[in-house]
Amino acid sequence: MERLKNRRILLIYIVAFLILISLSSANVIFSYYSTARSVHVSVANQSIEMAKSIADSIDKESYKRFLANPTKNEDYWKTRTLLDDAREKIGALHVYTLAIDNPKVAKGMIASVPKDSPEFPIGDPCTVPESEVQLAHQGKTYFTGILKDPVYGNYLSVGAPIRDINGGQVIGYVGIDISAKMLDDIGNEVIKNSISTFAFNVVFVVIVLIAVLFVQKWYQKEIKKAIGETEKTYLEELRSLISSLKSTRHDFVNHIHVLHGLIEFKYYDKALEYLNSLLKEAKLVHLSLKLTNPALLILFHTKWEVAQSKQIDMQFDVSQDPFDRIQSIDLIKLFSNLIDNAIEATMELPTDERRIKVVCKKIFNSYHFEVENSGIPLSPREKDKIFLSGYTTKIAENGKPRGFGLSIVQKIVCRYSGEIQVKSNNQSTVFRIMIPF
Numbered sequence: 001m002e003r004l005k006n007r008r009i010l011l012i013y014i015v016a017f018l019i020l021i022s023l024s025s026a027n028v029i030f031s032y033y034s035t036a037r038s039v040h041v042s043v044a045n046q047s048i049e050m051a052k053s054i055a056d057s058i059d060k061e062s063y064k065r066f067l068a069n070p071t072k073n074e075d076y077w078k079t080r081t082l083l084d085d086a087r088e089k090i091g092a093l094h095v096y097t098l099a100i101d102n103p104k105v106a107k108g109m110i111a112s113v114p115k116d117s118p119e120f121p122i123g124d125p126c127t128v129p130e131s132e133v134q135l136a137h138q139g140k141t142y143f144t145g146i147l148k149d150p151v152y153g154n155y156l157s158v159g160a161p162i163r164d165i166n167g168g169q170v171i172g173y174v175g176i177d178i179s180a181k182m183l184d185d186i187g188n189e190v191i192k193n194s195i196s197t198f199a200f201n202v203v204f205v206v207i208v209l210i211a212v213l214f215v216q217k218w219y220q221k222e223i224k225k226a227i228g229e230t231e232k233t234y235l236e237e238l239r240s241l242i243s244s245l246k247s248t249r250h251d252f253v254n255h256i257h258v259l260h261g262l263i264e265f266k267y268y269d270k271a272l273e274y275l276n277s278l279l280k281e282a283k284l285v286h287l288s289l290k291l292t293n294p295a296l297l298i299l300f301h302t303k304w305e306v307a308q309s310k311q312i313d314m315q316f317d318v319s320q321d322p323f324d325r326i327q328s329i330d331l332i333k334l335f336s337n338l339i340d341n342a343i344e345a346t347m348e349l350p351t352d353e354r355r356i357k358v359v360c361k362k363i364f365n366s367y368h369f370e371v372e373n374s375g376i377p378l379s380p381r382e383k384d385k386i387f388l389s390g391y392t393t394k395i396a397e398n399g400k401p402r403g404f405g406l407s408i409v410q411k412i413v414c415r416y417s418g419e420i421q422v423k424s425n426n427q428s429t430v431f432r433i434m435i436p437f
Contacts, residue, residue: 016213039183040156043186044143044156045143047143048141048143048158050090051141051160051175051176054095054160055161057082058079058097060163060164060165060171061165062075062078062079063075063079063097063172066110067171067172070109070122070123076110076122079110080110080112083095083096083097083110083112084112086112087112090176091182092176092177092178092179093113093152093178093182094111094117094120094175094177095112095174095175095176096109096112096113096120096126096174096175096177097109097110097111097172097173097174098159098174099172100133100136100173102133103130103133104130104133104134105125105133106125106126106133106173107123108121108123108125108126113152120152127157128142128147128175129147132157132159136159136161139170140161141160142158142159143156143159144158146183153180154179155177155180157176158175159174159176160173161173259271262274290318292321293321293324293328295328295329296318296323296332296335299331300316300318300335303335303336303339303340303358304316307343310346311354312347312354312356313355314355314356314357315355315357316358317359317360317361318358318361319360319361321361323360323367326367326416330412330415333409333412334369334409334413334433335360335371337406338371338405338409338431340405341371341373341406342356342373343356343373345373345374346373346374349374349376354374355428356372356374357370357371358371359372365436365437366437367434367437368432369432369433369435370431370433371430371431372431373428373430374427377424377425377426378422378429383424386406386422387407388407413433413435416437417435418434418435419433419434420433
């Protein structure tokens, strides 16, 4: 069974590791393509602004004359010189003008290209896609994805309108082609500078995974610890209950024998007196009718049996409520420690002065618990230190550690955002607890 459990844990770790690798890889791939896309958009927007600036710099009257006679005349070379100068300054692959007189196909008019590239014939269709041509036909700017041209190479294109001198009518477009290699170089440089961010993301995911595994292991450890404490507490109380039931059965048989003997010998007054003394034990029947929380019922019954064996008068004042807003194990720890302390305190008094009262009530939206006992009052110093872990006013028996009961009680009360008060005088010592819900 242990080997199977270890295999399952190992399988969980392997799956978690694979998930980590998958998430990290997906994150790196997504970041890479997202960065590349951001570079393309950023360069395209910047190039559109350059195209607008070039369009504004063109001599509109000269360009109109060229359009009226599209040949390599003086007006052609005037605009061509401007485009050549702009291309060299911005490092673009091509800078050119377009004629947008067709919503489907744009024609290149004047093109500035590198010396090792073939000249672009005037009026030839260009590679700008139809969707971007339609935007240009509407007088809008545009940019494309990476276009693959077998003659001029791979590039991204942008365009901005050339408007006449009055700034109204569109007489053409300035197009700029950015080399795909340049875009890749820029993207790679950005990604190179972002490697630390990618690495941080991977390390962050690893740390999160380790933290999750650590928290899970810690949680399982705490659960096992809590279960162990719960089991121990229940077993102790169950043993006490079984012991008290055996004692009750034994006492019951003895009582029957005594009553039978008194009645048989006609000691009726003595039999009646004996029955009246037995009526005190009937108080537990009333308690069992009111307590609907089985854990508390068993605990109170067990402690009452212990009190009876030590000649302590123990009284209960309880509400008919399940007290289910608090876990049963916490109720048992709380009352068990308080009542055990009360029993120890009363044992220092003569038998006729030993009294304990247990209150367990629901009042409006809160639980009110009290354990009051007669006994020697606590000193101010003892009241200040009584909730400290390990502090005790008693002498250790058989080397067993003491002084942890009230610290456990305080932790439980704090866990439920409650309050605990201690009052002690010559008549009694009382622990009052209020837990809201």
